[in-house]
Amino acid sequence: MTDLSAFPITRRWPANDTSVIQLYSFPTPNGVKVSIALEEMGLPYEPHLVTLKDSDVKSPEFLSLNPNNKIPAIVDPNGPDGPIGIFESGAILLYLAEKSGKYLGETASDKAHITQWLMFQMGGLGPMLGQMGFFYKFAGKDIEDPRPRERYRDEAIRLLAVVDQQLEGKDWIVGDYSIADMAIAPWINALEFYGTKDAVGYHDLKNVPAYVERFFARPAVAKARRIPDPG
Template sequence: MSDLSAFPVTRKWPAAFPERLQLYSLPTPNGVKVSIALEETGLPYEVHKVAFDRNDQLTPEFLSLNPNNKIPAILDPNGPGGKPLALFESGAILVYLADKTGQLMPKDVAGRYQALQWLMFQMGGIGPMFGQLGFFHKFAGKDYEDKRPRDRYVAESKRLLGVLEQHLKGRQWMLGDEYGIADIAIFPWVRNLVGFYGARDLVGFDAFPQVQRVLDAFVARPAVQRGLDIPKREG
């Protein structure tokens, strides 16, 4: 049996199955990237909910795992060389899981770098820009009388959707016929933009039929459907 006692995070979230990969997360666009990847690969894991309403992310135990106090994070008892590995940042975790399982990543070097470029496109563009739009459209920022900040992120979100729309013409997934981490990174954010954030009309989403097509195919995958509700939502 794996011994994870050296990791303070396990004192707050004890591992019932310490031989499995431990996931600390919430069902947010970044959180579900990892749960979807885990469901797609079939890698055994145990999930722990990091409750923001209790400020779990600010506890010393969680900060020992991720000093940036964000989800998701993982603790893999069977990391490189058979030693435990703690890891945060959803993009880094996706690459790690792809390398660990030999899935969700092209085998050729050129294809690998193409996957990484779209992963970074999501992390540097789609995630931050869609997230800011959500703040100014759905959350506290919606009450600002000055709509210029919101409109800035609306315009940038439309531009990013246009990049996706053009790229997806004639392609089944982001890398053509091969589904992988680029899709898992991007489409939870697209789903959140038009769903939870309620910004479909605001960004004119009907003008991006290729993005809609791939989003529909993405959410229809059984592993995606499971991963979108991990950790399970209450109520």
């Protein structure tokens, strides 16, 4: 058994099996990226439910692993130079893909193209859809000025059109199924949660709806979408 005592997070969320990857997460679009990757790659792991409450994500134990107080984060007891902790979902996806040798393409060019679409999600699609959700579903909906809501709606429409075009004639974003899909599809699916499908013309998109359906039909994805189980 590996000694994980150097990671204070394990005092609040103890590991039952210190020989496997420890996942600290909640099933949001960012959170399920990593549980999906772990299931798809067949990497042994142990999930720990970290709620979005300040008492969890701003606790000293969680901040010791992720000073940005956001899920997900992992501790890998079998890192390249010994146990390693990693935060940021995109960084974790890249790490796991390289560790497993899966879902990052076959060539250096494949990896570069998959990485660029992963960054597209991290820098554009995720933040913009999240902000739109805030202005449609959460506290932002009470703001009378329509301009913030319209700004994020319009950018969401633009970004979804980019994805729709990229999927023309393809099942997946870049060649074969990859970590780019694990990042992008959960965020598009969040439109259902935010109640914004009609606002962005989701059902008028040619390729995106079938893509999301295809993604969530994968057995590993269907299993991972509620890991850790929020109860």
